[in-house]
Amino acid sequence: METAAAASLPLPEAFIEFLNQNGLDPSIYNSTIAQSTPRYIRLKPGYSDSETFVSEIEIELNCKLDKVEWLPGFYSIPPHIQIASTESYKQGKMYGMDAASGAAVFALNVSSGDHVLDLCAAPGAKLCMLLDLLGSSGSLTGVDIAKHRLAACRTMLQKYALGDRCRLFVANGTSFSLLPLQNCTDAFLIEETKETFKEWTPKRPWKERKASKARDGITSKLVAGTQEPELIFYGRHSGVVGLTKSELFRISCSSDSLDTGYDKVLVDAECTHDGSIKHIQKFEDWGWDTLERRILDAQRTDILTNLQFNCCSK
Numbered sequence: 001m002e003t004a005a006a007a008s009l010p011l012p013e014a015f016i017e018f019l020n021q022n023g024l025d026p027s028i029y030n031s032t033i034a035q036s037t038p039r040y041i042r043l044k045p046g047y048s049d050s051e052t053f054v055s056e057i058e059i060e061l062n063c064k065l066d067k068v069e070w071l072p073g074f075y076s077i078p079p080h081i082q083i084a085s086t087e088s089y090k091q092g093k094m095y096g097m098d099a100a101s102g103a104a105v106f107a108l109n110v111s112s113g114d115h116v117l118d119l120c121a122a123p124g125a126k127l128c129m130l131l132d133l134l135g136s137s138g139s140l141t142g143v144d145i146a147k148h149r150l151a152a153c154r155t156m157l158q159k160y161a162l163g164d165r166c167r168l169f170v171a172n173g174t175s176f177s178l179l180p181l182q183n184c185t186d187a188f189l190i191e192e193t194k195e196t197f198k199e200w201t202p203k204r205p206w207k208e209r210k211a212s213k214a215r216d217g218i219t220s221k222l223v224a225g226t227q228e229p230e231l232i233f234y235g236r237h238s239g240v241v242g243l244t245k246s247e248l249f250r251i252s253c254s255s256d257s258l259d260t261g262y263d264k265v266l267v268d269a270e271c272t273h274d275g276s277i278k279h280i281q282k283f284e285d286w287g288w289d290t291l292e293r294r295i296l297d298a299q300r301t302d303i304l305t306n307l308q309f310n311c312c313s314k
């Protein structure tokens with residue numbers, strides 16, 4: 001961190017050393033520079049190639065959309081532009097999603113008919129992109145350890161009308177072992193005497209759910225590794241409808257799980273996109289001691305390393 005700009009940053013020595021060791025430019029944590037980092041939006045398939053729709057959004061946002069050539073459906077917008085109050089966003093025609101997040105999903109190379117597992121799914125931006133890529137084929141299983149976060153993901157599926165081939169489990173990803181159902185259905189003998197899963201219906205429309213969440217606040221609750229996965233959502237073609245509970249929770253339908261497992265697995269245990277810069281910038285309000293305790297604490301990051309190792313080595 002040789003430059004004068006970086007030297008003027010109120011970053012602790014140890015953090016600057018860490019950035020230097022990893023070839024990262026400390027000036028990205030300068031809030032003036034970070035404020036010029038563009039934001040990105042992803043347009044829903046069907047809208048993303050429509051020039052008319054792009055022009056409509058430009059009028060609505062009062063800015064120009066710059067197409068990200070290497071990432072289908074993505075556009076960059078100036079950092080100060082807010083999308084949440086626009087009609088296109090409210091109507092589920094666009095997502096606020098970082099290009100780096102999109103790149104991770106794109107790199108999975110999802111193809112038609114794939115059975116995909118998203119192990120750290122909430123709040124669901126990547127999950128929605130995966131479902132958009134799958135279209136009307138394959139299946140997607142979303143897992144998250146935090147129930148309130150996965151509930152937000154379910155709301156997102158409803159908002160974007162995307163959940164048809166998806167199921168969501170509150171579970172610890174390090175021990176999640178349920179296989180995709182589409183591969184197993186032939187092996188199931190539906191026992192008519194037992195109660196089976198009926199079509200999932202929301203207790204409340206998603207807009208009401210969003211409003212009441214804001215009113216009531218949220219309680220953070222994480223599941224233990226040993227707890228049985230809790231199914232909080234399943235779509236009509238997710239393979240769940242018509243199964244009994246014991247069929248759903250059978251972890252293997254064949255001795256060879258290589259044939260019956262997932263085709264692609266996404267493990268997004270912690271943020272790696274431009275949003276992480278904003279997390280670090282909280283030091284300006286919190287001070288470094290608090291930031292270190294809340295975010296950079298060695299014990300917490302050790303847990304994260306183990307989580308990523310466990311998930312990836314399965």
Ligand SMILES: C[S@@+](CC[C@H](N)C(=O)[O-])C[C@H]1O[C@@H](n2cnc3c(N)ncnc32)[C@H](O)[C@@H]1O
Pocket residue numbers: 101119120121122123124125126127143144145146149171172173174268269270271307
């Ligand atoms: C960076 S966020 C994921 C963002 C998400 N992929 C998206 O695109 O919106 C990390 C998520 O991992 C979840 N998580 C952390 N440890 C977990 C575990 N052991 N099992 C399952 N989920 C976990 C957190 O609750 C959090 O929701």
